[in-house]
Amino acid sequence: MGVTFVEGAARVRVPATSANLGPGFDSLGLALGLHDDVAAWATDRGWHVDVFGEGAGELPTGADHLVAKAMAATFERLGGAPPGVAVECVNRIPQARGLGSSSAAIVAGVQLARALVRDGTTILDDAAALALAAELEGHPDNVAPCLLGGFVIAWTDAGVARAVRLEPAARVRPTVFIPTDRGLTAEARAALPATVPHHDAAFTAGRAALLVHALTRAPDLLFPATADRLHQHYRAPAMPAAAALVDELRGRGVAAVVSGAGPAVLALTRPPDDLDVGIDWRQVELAIDVAGARIGSGRLGHAERAPVAAGRKS
Structure with a gap:
């Protein structure tokens, strides 16, 4: 049938x-x-x-x-x-x-x-x-x-x-920074090493567990919860502008990460009002x-x- x-x-x-x-x-x-x-x-x-x-x-x-x-x-x-x-x-x-x-x-x-x-x-x-x-x-x-x-x-x-x-959590209001340049997921994955140091894996596992708590119950912990040693720094040479923006935002206390395979950047806490991302980026606040x-x-x-x-x- x-x-x-x-x-x-x-x-x-x-x-x-x-x-x-x-x-x-x-x-x-x-x-x-x-x-x-x-x-x-x-x-x-x-x-x-x-x-x-x-x-x-x-x-x-x-x-x-x-x-x-x-x-x-x-x-x-x-x-x-x-x-x-x-x-x-x-x-x-x-x-x-x-x-x-x-x-x-x-x-x-x-x-x-x-x-x-x-x-x-x-x-x-x-x-x-x-x-x-x-x-x-x-x-x-x-x-x-x-x-x-x-x-x-x-x-x-x-x-x-x-x-x-x-x-x-209701207080989480993401901001995305969208660049004019595009990226390729396959290239981003190719930049990752076959192995990582045990201490980096352990560090990242702990922060991932913390992120579940921070995103659902305790947004005040989003900054430490979004720290990563598993993939972003390996990909940074292929997307230097995104890496630089993440570093600038985190240097100012913003819970910022590369979005997916990039090169967009996601901030889970509010960026400073005086941030100037220049003409190569669009800054957009979005609901979840x-x-x-x-x-x-x-x-x-x-x-x-x-x-x-x-x-x-x-």
């Missing part, structure tokens, strides 16, 4: 994410209040993707678009795909900056495919959706907060991604997204197809 596709369009809103958060390498992630909106519906005319906002004119517009690839992989798990799918993406999450744009695209594709198949969220439940999204992304620390919202601890057990969502990927119905409206990108703090 084949799958049945629903009539009309499904839509999803997916948040930006910041992973690692300093000492939580490949395990901790935070959902941020900056979103991509994506809609899709089944057709009989192959795959077509319209992109508005970030990545417009650069990203693929056919079956090789990341949202389409994620949808195709999910349809396969669900038992069948329609002849074609039309997709429209309104992107506000900056591309290749360490803010989870690829994870947002993957999660959007997984959620849209589940929504377009009748009983799709039952056939492929939330745990299986997380496992598939992490499989497509390669690791779970961005896709998990994108799916679940809030502050997430993610891990892999016997090759299957798992995650728990924790409620962040507590809802995660939200599925709805219908195409995106005209106003929604005119995205407002993250801008400089006023």
Whole structure:
């Protein structure tokens, strides 16, 4: 018995994410209040993707678009795909900056495919959706907060991604610093050594544990809790501007880290008002997204197809 596709369009809103958060390498992630909106519906005319906002004119517009690839992989798990799918993406999450744009695209594709198949969220439940999204992304620390919202601890057990969502403290108000330059996750990972000194690993494990407490119960501890000796200094030569900004912020008592693989920078405590980041950076204060990927119905409206990108703090 084949799958049945629903009539009309499904839509999803997916948040930006910041992973690692300093000492939580490949395990901790935070959902941020900056979103991509994506809609899709089944057709009989192959795959077509319209992109508005970030990545417009650069990203693929056919079956090789990341949202389409994620949808195709999910349809396969669900038992069948329609002849074609039309997709429209309104992107506000900056591309290749360490803010989870690829994870947002993957999660959007997984959620849209589940929504377009009748009983799709039952056939492929939330745990299986997380496992598939992490499989497509390669690791779970961005896709998990994108799916679940809030502050997430993610891990892999016997090759299957798992995650728990924790409620962040209300006083935590992130600020992101978004550079004009882009980065590549593969290059950032290539900079990491095969081994690290035991004392650095022990130091970072302790700070990661402290960060869970600081983000959920005791924001006054965020500065010591975001100290890291596992990955950021190894990556610094490849992103000197980001490393310099982190050093400047931490030198002024701000709980700052490289966001994901960079080169964006995340501050979890308020930066000083007299900070001047120059024209190469956008400074944006964001809420923490507590809802995660939200599925709805219908195409995106005209106003929604005119995205407002993250801008400089006023």
